[in-house]
Amino acid sequence: MTAAEYNLCVDKHADNVYRFILKNIKDKDKAKDIVQDAFEKMWIKVDEISDDKSRSYLFTTAYHTMIDLIRKEKKNADFEEVEPYTQGYKSEYNGLKEILDEAMNRLPQIQKDVLLLRDYEGYSYEEIGEITNLSESQVKVYIFRARLFIKNYIGPLEKVI
Amino acid sequence: MSINTSNYELYFVNYYDGSLKPEEIDMLMAFLKEHPALEDEFFAYGQFQMPPSKNITLEDKSFLKKSVGDKQNISESNIQEFLIAYIEKELSAFDTERLMAWLEVNPSYKKDLELYKKSILEPEMNIVFEGKNTLKKKVVPKVRRINYFWYSAIAAAACVLLILNVFLNDNKGNKYGLKMNPKDNFLQAGLFNRTAETKPKDTIQIQDIKINNRKFKSDVFIRETNTYQKMNVKGPVSLASAQELNNISDVREEYSSLYSYIKASEYDVEEATYADIMPEKPRESFLKYAADKLLNNNSTEEKKMDVWQIVDIGTYGINKLANTDIIDIKRTRSDKTVKTDFALGGNVIYSNSKTIEKK
Numbered sequence: 384m385t386a387a388e389y390n391l392c393v394d395k396h397a398d399n400v401y402r403f404i405l406k407n408i409k410d411k412d413k414a415k416d417i418v419q420d421a422f423e424k425m426w427i428k429v430d431e432i433s434d435d436k437s438r439s440y441l442f443t444t445a446y447h448t449m450i451d452l453i454r455k456e457k458k459n460a461d462f463e464e465v466e467p468y469t470q471g472y473k474s475e476y477n478g479l480k481e482i483l484d485e486a487m488n489r490l491p492q493i494q495k496d497v498l499l500l501r502d503y504e505g506y507s508y509e510e511i512g513e514i515t516n517l518s519e520s521q522v523k524v525y526i527f528r529a530r531l532f533i534k535n536y537i538g539p540l541e542k543v544i
Numbered sequence: 545m546s547i548n549t550s551n552y553e554l555y556f557v558n559y560y561d562g563s564l565k566p567e568e569i570d571m572l573m574a575f576l577k578e579h580p581a582l583e584d585e586f587f588a589y590g591q592f593q594m595p596p597s598k599n600i601t602l603e604d605k606s607f608l609k610k611s612v613g614d615k616q617n618i619s620e621s622n623i624q625e626f627l628i629a630y631i632e633k634e635l636s637a638f639d640t641e642r643l644m645a646w647l648e649v650n651p652s653y654k655k656d657l658e659l660y661k662k663s664i665l666e667p668e669m670n671i672v673f674e675g676k677n678t679l680k681k682k683v684v685p686k687v688r689r690i691n692y693f694w695y696s697a698i699a700a701a702a703c704v705l706l707i708l709n710v711f712l713n714d715n716k717g718n719k720y721g722l723k724m725n726p727k728d729n730f731l732q733a734g735l736f737n738r739t740a741e742t743k744p745k746d747t748i749q750i751q752d753i754k755i756n757n758r759k760f761k762s763d764v765f766i767r768e769t770n771t772y773q774k775m776n777v778k779g780p781v782s783l784a785s786a787q788e789l790n791n792i793s794d795v796r797e798e799y800s801s802l803y804s805y806i807k808a809s810e811y812d813v814e815e816a817t818y819a820d821i822m823p824e825k826p827r828e829s830f831l832k833y834a835a836d837k838l839l840n841n842n843s844t845e846e847k848k849m850d851v852w853q854i855v856d857i858g859t860y861g862i863n864k865l866a867n868t869d870i871i872d873i874k875r876t877r878s879d880k881t882v883k884t885d886f887a888l889g890g891n892v893i894y895s896n897s898k899t900i901e902k903k
Contacts, residue, residue, distance in 0.1 A: 401673035405553045415673070422679045479662060487665075502665035530628045533663040534656065 384429050384437060394423065399438075400445045406487070407449055408524055413461045417452070420530045421445040442504070446496065453492065479537070486536040494529035499521050547575040552582060556589045612637040618646040623653055631660045 384392075397418060405414040421444040425432060432440050487495055496515060500506045508513070508522045515522070547555050555572050558564045564572065575582055602608075612629040613636055615622055626643050629635050635643065647654050673679075 386681050393679045394637070395674050397673040397679060398671070399667075402667060402671045405671055406668075410619050418673055421677065424682060446869075480666075483663070483665060498665065503667040505660055527628050528634065530631070530660060530663050531624055534624075534659045537662060 384432055386429070388434050388437075389426060389429050392425070392434070392441070393492055396438050396441050399421070399504060400441050403442065403503060404445055404449050406503075406538065407492075408453065413452065417445050417448050429502055439479055439510065439513065442500070442506075446514050450492075482537050483533065486533045489536065490532060493517075494525045494538070497525045498529045501526055540542050549579070552579075556586055559586075615830070618642060620650075623650075624656070627653070627657050627660050631664065719778055755782055 399429070400421060401414055402416045405411065408414055408417075418516065420421050421441050423439055424444050428440075452515045487498075490498070493515070497511050497517070500511045500514060508519045508526075512519050517525070545551070552572075552575060553565065555568070555575070559572055560571065561751065578699055612622070612625050612634065615625075618626055623646070626635070626639075626646075630640060748867055
């Protein structure tokens with residue numbers, strides 16, 4: 384990849400990677416750092432990475448950096464753990480987006496990640512597997528569980544929607 | 545059941561499988577005491593136990609896997625799986641039809657389908673990475689390279705221009721001190737400043753080729769006992785300018801091939817006067833090379849350069865400036881056509897063909 388192609392990657396993918404990370408960690412500065420780190424790593428290997436692999440490389444790198452950060456911050460965090468329903472629902476919602484955000488926040492980390500990659504980026508199961516180090520079947524299972532959870536979460540709030 | 549000589553093998557196997565109860569083990573041990581001749585056989589069973597091999601795996605398991613559509617019936621127990629597969633676009637047309645038919649019969653599940661549709665996340669396009677420019681890298685090396693390339697092309701053009709000046713003008717009006725030897729196609733290159741006022745003994749001042757009438761301060765090299773000294777003098781104009789190329793259409797056209805090659809790499813080039821932009825080091829090196837070519841010529845009385853030496857110098861200049869390894873390949877045909885190919889990395893990037901009339 385040439386320097387010009389690399390710069391084109393910045394224009395094409397920086398927003399998407401940033402969006403994906405920010406939806407996860409909710410901290411703009413940290414999300415920005417992760418994106419910057421991913422691009423720096425890609426720059427180091429710029430001669431080895433072809434243009435068509437750049438997006439996948441950026442997401443993979445950013446994803447793993449983010450996971451490391453989350454693990455560091457939440458020591459011994461269980462990535463399979465579901466936020467309990469006990470927090471209940473808010474008395475008012477401003478619309479579907481807010482409810483979905485609430486539901487997403489209650490998802491286990493890995494389910495949230497695969498769902499974001501699927502819906503935000505339109506990645507295939509296989510590609511998500513490559514980014515997250517999961518098998519295609521595992522990705523399918525996590526997406527199934529995430530969708531089921533969200534459906535059940537928004538179900539009682541249907542009237543609000 | 546007690547152990548006897550008809551069924552003891554079953555007990556041996558079960559013992560090593562670990563499936564014997566404690567009392568059966570006691571029974572087996574008592575039996576072995578009674579029949580010591582069977583002890584070897586008993587221990588032999590143990591030796592032939594095959595440990596489970598962890599190395600043997602079924603590498604491709606895909607042929608065992610099934611998709612949701614492989615399920616024969618849609619039912620309340622698997623409807624969620626079908627609904628999710630539907631919104632994930634994983635169902636075939638046939639299975640989609642099956643699902644829709646099932647939903648018609650079980651309309652209460654249509655609500656679930658609507659909820660699943662709402663679960664699909666929309667990217668928030670308002671979230672953008674501010675300051676993408678901080679992530680970008682400058683393409684300085686390539687721009688420099690291409691700029692040099694362009695300038696070098698001008699340098700080479702200058703050489704051709706010189707050749708053309710001599711050949712096309714039939715040596716008439718050669719006010720630049722250039723003269724072609726009609727016998728051998730040699731250029732008596734005007735690389736000597738014969739008019740320099742302070743010319744030390746046994747030294748030759750060499751300056752650049754004069755192309756236009758502009759006045760520049762140029763560097764002059766003086767060779768003295770195999771060393772070069774550099775000094776600034778005010779002398780005649782040296783080096784070609786980009787503008788100069790426009791005045792001679794055929795040269796412009798020929799070098800446009802090289803220019804196209806440069807443009808093909810999609811970098812902008814900036815036109816400037818060669819003398820203005822030529823970096824000091826390659827410039828020195830370029831001139832030194834030219835001087836060497838000239839001074840190492842066998843002729844002692846009159847320094848001469850043939851056309852190819854000039855092309856050589858031009859190519860050398862290109863390589864020095866652009867940090868490339870272009871080689872020039874020269875051919876003279878019987879029809880007096882001379883052809884020069886400029887090759888880079890095994891590919892000819894520019895070709896120049898001229899017919900030279902011998903006088």
